[in-house]
Amino acid sequence: MSFATDQIRNIAIAGHGSTGKTTLLEHLLFQGGAIAKPETIESGKTVSDFGEDEIARKISVRSTLTHCTIRDTKINFIDTPGSSDFVGEVILAFRACESALVLIDARSGVQIETIKLWRNLDARAKPRMVFVSRLDEDRASFGAALEDVRAKFKANPVPVTIPMGEGPACEGIIDVINGKAYVKPSSGEQKEVASEIPARYKDALEEARIQLSEAAAEGSDELMEKYLENGQLSQEEIVSGLRDALAQAKVVPAFAGSGLKNIGTAALLEFITAMAPTPLTHSVEEVKDFDGNPASVSVDASKPASAMVIKTQIDQFSGRLSFVKVFTGSLVPELDVINVRDGHKERLSKLYTAQGKKIEEVPSLPAGDIGIITKAVSLKTNDTVSAMDRPFSFAPLRLPTPVHLVAISAANKKEEDKLNELLYKAAEEDLTFQVNFNSETKETVIAGMGELQINMILDKIKNLAKIVAETRIPRVAYRETITKKSGAEYTHKKQTGGHGQYARVVFEVEPLPRGTGYQFENKLFGQSVSRGFIPGIEKGIHQAMENGIVAGYPVVDVKTAITDGKEHPVDSSEMAFKLASRGAFREASKTANPTLLEPIMDLKVFVEEKNLGDVMSDLSSRRGRISGQNPMGGGIIEVDSQVPQAELLRYAIDLRSMTSGTASFEVEFSHYAPISGKIAEDVIKAAQAFRTAEAEEE
Ligand SMILES: Nc1nc2c(ncn2[C@@H]2O[C@H](COP(=O)(O)OP(=O)(O)O)[C@@H](O)[C@H]2O)c(=O)[nH]1
Ligand SMILES: [Mg+2]
Numbered sequence: 001m002s003f004a005t006d007q008i009r010n011i012a013i014a015g016h017g018s019t020g021k022t023t024l025l026e027h028l029l030f031q032g033g034a035i036a037k038p039e040t041i042e043s044g045k046t047v048s049d050f051g052e053d054e055i056a057r058k059i060s061v062r063s064t065l066t067h068c069t070i071r072d073t074k075i076n077f078i079d080t081p082g083s084s085d086f087v088g089e090v091i092l093a094f095r096a097c098e099s100a101l102v103l104i105d106a107r108s109g110v111q112i113e114t115i116k117l118w119r120n121l122d123a124r125a126k127p128r129m130v131f132v133s134r135l136d137e138d139r140a141s142f143g144a145a146l147e148d149v150r151a152k153f154k155a156n157p158v159p160v161t162i163p164m165g166e167g168p169a170c171e172g173i174i175d176v177i178n179g180k181a182y183v184k185p186s187s188g189e190q191k192e193v194a195s196e197i198p199a200r201y202k203d204a205l206e207e208a209r210i211q212l213s214e215a216a217a218e219g220s221d222e223l224m225e226k227y228l229e230n231g232q233l234s235q236e237e238i239v240s241g242l243r244d245a246l247a248q249a250k251v252v253p254a255f256a257g258s259g260l261k262n263i264g265t266a267a268l269l270e271f272i273t274a275m276a277p278t279p280l281t282h283s284v285e286e287v288k289d290f291d292g293n294p295a296s297v298s299v300d301a302s303k304p305a306s307a308m309v310i311k312t313q314i315d316q317f318s319g320r321l322s323f324v325k326v327f328t329g330s331l332v333p334e335l336d337v338i339n340v341r342d343g344h345k346e347r348l349s350k351l352y353t354a355q356g357k358k359i360e361e362v363p364s365l366p367a368g369d370i371g372i373i374t375k376a377v378s379l380k381t382n383d384t385v386s387a388m389d390r391p392f393s394f395a396p397l398r399l400p401t402p403v404h405l406v407a408i409s410a411a412n413k414k415e416e417d418k419l420n421e422l423l424y425k426a427a428e429e430d431l432t433f434q435v436n437f438n439s440e441t442k443e444t445v446i447a448g449m450g451e452l453q454i455n456m457i458l459d460k461i462k463n464l465a466k467i468v469a470e471t472r473i474p475r476v477a478y479r480e481t482i483t484k485k486s487g488a489e490y491t492h493k494k495q496t497g498g499h500g501q502y503a504r505v506v507f508e509v510e511p512l513p514r515g516t517g518y519q520f521e522n523k524l525f526g527q528s529v530s531r532g533f534i535p536g537i538e539k540g541i542h543q544a545m546e547n548g549i550v551a552g553y554p555v556v557d558v559k560t561a562i563t564d565g566k567e568h569p570v571d572s573s574e575m576a577f578k579l580a581s582r583g584a585f586r587e588a589s590k591t592a593n594p595t596l597l598e599p600i601m602d603l604k605v606f607v608e609e610k611n612l613g614d615v616m617s618d619l620s621s622r623r624g625r626i627s628g629q630n631p632m633g634g635g636i637i638e639v640d641s642q643v644p645q646a647e648l649l650r651y652a653i654d655l656r657s658m659t660s661g662t663a664s665f666e667v668e669f670s671h672y673a674p675i676s677g678k679i680a681e682d683v684i685k686a687a688q689a690f691r692t693a694e695a696e697e698e
Helices: 021-031 052-057 084-096 112-123 142-153 199-217 221-230 235-247 265-275 413-429 451-465 531-547 574-590 609-621 651-658 677-697
Strands: 008-014 064-070 073-079 099-105 128-133 157-159 161-164 172-175 180-183 252-256 285-288 294-297 306-315 319-328 336-339 344-347 351-355 358-362 370-374 384-386 404-410 434-438 443-448 469-472 479-482 486-494 501-511 518-522 558-566 594-608 625-633 636-644 664-675
Touching: 008 021, 008 084, 008 265, 021 064, 021 073, 021 128, 021 265, 052 451, 064 265, 073 265, 084 112, 084 306, 084 319, 084 451, 099 112, 099 142, 112 142, 128 142, 142 157, 142 252, 157 199, 161 199, 161 252, 172 199, 172 265, 180 265, 199 221, 199 235, 221 235, 235 265, 252 265, 306 370, 306 413, 358 370, 404 413, 404 451, 413 434, 413 443, 413 451, 443 451, 451 469, 479 501, 479 664, 486 558, 486 574, 501 574, 518 531, 531 558, 531 574, 558 574, 594 609, 594 677, 609 625, 609 636, 609 651, 636 664, 651 664, 664 677
Parallel strands: 008 073, 008 099, 064 351, 099 128, 128 252, 157 252, 518 558
Antiparallel strands: 064 073, 161 172, 172 180, 285 294, 306 319, 306 384, 319 370, 336 344, 336 384, 351 358, 351 370, 404 443, 404 469, 434 443, 479 594, 486 501, 501 558, 594 636, 594 664, 625 636
């Protein structure tokens, strides 16, 4: 079956961990006829949590595409993880979907991850609905949960469904728009069926209808006028008004229910089918046009095809799956497209949609749809696929930079290459995970959002490839420099058997401004040293600079000038000058007040006001210098500071525990700064210990 753009709905299901997202989705798919039987998290057989790691830990780790068809409407649901370590997966779902369904636990109200995700949705002006979940459990309260939404988000949730009783006594829900009751099925494996609303709920229904009319009036000025004049709206006006108000993110429709007991799924599906934003309402996308200038596009079926790769999954059986959101035109098999990033031509093979791990072939993917391109080897997440003559490219996903760094190596040295290969593969699937080789510290360093994400990636490698990885806190790339002008002369002289080696150089060294690196000046007067030996002399300086002066770290920001020298007609060679030059540099810099430099980072911390004091005093204890504080709105403060990298090696973990996971940070290299005293001594000691260990290993 193929669908027109306005017959498609894309819904991202998001919220704090354990609010019941995966369970609710399972029952939505069941109620919507996409699966014959809903499974539980405990059984490990849900559609959405199909990964071995997800089954083992009973949590969602990746976003999962699923769908169901209600009448002639296709609803794509993307289930997302609740842990902040996997926020990248949530962001791709937000990007691809026109609205989000945010789950709030009826027992605890709004929790921290939900606050962060809500903020992200605010920044996108994304329409959202809330589902107050786990209504069947003790202490559940629909009213209290909505009150919390109001208080924490300054949003106005309007109940589209209301509960008939709460907690274990819950008998079902009422669909306020359509005036129907859905009595709790005898078990979660039974479908909901509509029935008459019991008389005792008539007042509650009346009140909810008034609230809905008020919200619907937000849909347009016209409706608002009408509502203010007549005090009510017709059924049709309520429907169209709510649809418009939701598409403009002016109201937040609210639902009550329980995924596990299959309460509230029928009315929710009905609402999504009739009223959730279609891809045509998708706000304009920022793109770069053919010439590289900023432009924008909207979802449009009439243009040639273009789609954005939102996710890459490398599947054991199906190979490379590129999940795409189609923005214009229609993708069909055999269509010739290009990967706009590198101009690589691809002929599309079969196209698919997914029901969790099961992929299902589709005849086409129309504008607005989300689906899968298979076997396109050149495609990576964030790529633009286009059939246009002058293709534009989509802006990449705005993902947080992974800030939790860990140095890694294979426990068995022989498996190092294989481990690296698997790490790079993981990084392709998850853009909030990165792998880098640091040539200064000679370490492979992986970066992620937190310990959970990194551990899960390493567990997966261990389970699949039987490779055990060892992790450590990464080394800091210290450097060295000199702080005053000095000089030295050095003669390299050796008499071995036949002809000997001879070279003499006189050097001046002086400090350069930070970041200059290296300079060399030939101040030779006359022909005391032949031109041909200058490259050898420069090589000697480079070698000496690499080997360091005080602790073996690379020397930077030094200017070396050769002022005099001497050569021998037979015994001089490039090698002899290199050795002389190395010696002269070392001697000269030793007397030029050498010092260690450490990397200083620009650190931005985003923290709630109540944790501000703790974060600030912690930054001072990390030798941080605070340069500013800016209120960001919503009670969040941005603290700008500069902190030595050596003090930030476990900051992701420490900040999380200091603020119960509410704060986040960004960090970027700023500059190198000198260190002295005890701190420098410790670095020198550690470097010596490290080099001894390394020498022993070889
Ligand atoms: N009683 C009850 N338990 C639920 C409900 N929804 C989810 N659960 C349980 O809560 C746990 C977490 O559910 P899950 O769907 O994985 O939540 P997610 O992390 O938001 O995806 C599982 O043990 C579910 O069985 C519900 O509506 N009622
Ligand atoms: Mg889940």
